[in-house]
Amino acid sequence: MNARPHAVQRNVIVIGAGPTGLLLAGDLAAAGIEVTVLERRPNTISNLSRAFGVHARTLEQLDARGLADDLISVGSTITDLQLFGRLSLDLTTLPSRFPYLLITPQYEVEKVLEARARDLGVEFVHEAEVTGLTQDADGVQVEIGGTETRRAAYVVGADGHRSAVRTALGLPFPGVSVIKSLFLADVRLAERPDGVLTVNGADDAFAMIASFGDGWYRVMGWNRRHEVPDDTPIDLEEVKEVTRRALGTDFGMHDARWLSRFHSDERQAPSYREGRIFLAGDAAHVHSPAGGQGMNTGLQDAANLGWKLAGVLHGWAPETLLDTYQAERHPVGKAVLRSSGAIVRLARAQSAVLRAVRTVASSAIGHSSAAKAKALGQISGIGYTYPAPSGAHKPAGHRATDLTLSDGRRLYEALREGKFVLVATEDTAAVKGREDRLVRVSPAEETSQTLLVRPDGYIAWASHAPSEADLEEAVRTWTGSRPA
DSSP, X not given: OOOOTTOOOOEEEEEOOSHHHHHHHHHHHHTTOEEEEEESSOSSXXXXXXXXXXXXXXXXXXXXXXXXXXXXXXXXXXXXXXXXXXXXXXGGGSSSSOOSEEEOOHXXXXXXXXXXXXXXXXXXXXXXXXXXXXXXXXXXXXXXXXXXXXXXXXXXXXXXXXXXXXXXXXXXXXXXXXXXXXXXXXXXXXXXXXXXXXXEEOSSEEEEEEEXXXXXXXXXXXXXXXXXXXXXXXXXXXHHHHHHHHHSOOTTOEEEEEEEEEEEEEEEOSOSEETTEEEOGGGTEEOOSTTXXXXXXXXXXXXXXXXXXXXXXXXXXXXXXXXXXXXXXXXXXXXXXXXXXXXXXXXXXXXXXXXXXXXXXXXXXXXXXXXXXXXXXXXXXXXXXXXXXXXXXXXXXXBOOOOBBTTSOBHHHHGXXXXXXXXXXXXXXXXXXXXXXXXXXXXXXXXXXXXXXXXXXXXXXXEESOOHHHHHHHHHHHHXXXXX
8 A cells, every 4th residue: 555655544533423434433443543523512321312122143253352242231122024924024033143133223233333332442533514525646635614624534424314424525426215204203102012022014104112121112104195305393292192093092192202204215325435435324324213123234334344354454355345345235224125115015015916925925924934044144144145256155245143152152252352363273384474463262062164253253264184285275365465
């Protein structure tokens, strides 16, 4: 990488202190990269968040950072997803340590991620509104409020669907509004629902109630009779009325601490990278709330990008590695748009034709184990794979399962070092000189298969009984040459 004569820049500016930006900042700091987070909000954790569900693949990523158990302790879990009132998806069948959906508000996710980032030395600058970006061959200059500038080797815009970074780049954000008027409310209930998540829809109304586990409940609803702009005032009586129509009762809701309207869009930036500037999370893609995949998809973006930026900045990875962020994450974002969009369109079906399609689709999935597994893989995130090189062994590009290791640990505990993990039964010289980015572990069960697992928990390379030369080539390809 070409640097200015007076200094080599090894820093990254992350714009946005939501879950995506916080995970990315923490990963970079853990890898020894200097990180600054710019956030336009004051220095508080906001309760005004829409996300409330953490899926299995995200919990696996948090587990690889030692955070999953802390988050689980403040949430509730559900093991069955009901779609369209007739299709049941059993989450206990997921091949994961986390065979459920964790219900917890986004601000709890932000708390654990921010604490980690601060402990690792990330600099936070609040009330910092980005007003411009300029990049050149070796860095990016960020204008803040028209009065301050900062410079970094790379910048990541994780600043939400109204992204100032995306706007400054002049990138389009094509798509459509799926639902024109949704409401959200955080309330207390006089009567406790039977489950952690209660969902139903009438012909012209939809409501969902999720328990946060601390006495507060999140209500989301939609009223076909009353689709209004986002800034139209809303009160608790409207929420109660729509909930009664959809669920048959309002459960005696009272003491709303937050009421809000929003519209649901499906949009995706055509490119997640412009030179030294990247987009992640809602800045890159927004989806309908169906399936609860928005925040989860953003966190997966961050997990994918962080180790790649660190590798390039430390000099062992080529600049071209950063192109794989677009190649791997853009198709996933597109797939989430399609799947969540299909769910919400079928859920709102009014015509006889669409209702018939919904019935047929529900029946087909319900009676096919393969179809159920695919649906669960998409919603939970564990089913997504990345492109593998031609001729690669089949596990390459797939998410690594949480193997038990010979020392009693699990693979995802070994990933907490933030390095590549070579799962091999015998020592190899390929690790020597690369200890800063690679660790070898031995599986608890004897196997002829050797795996090279990326820091984000995906399999980079696999082989049955490889030679020492094969191992060296694979390790060099993915982790670079040994220092001179």
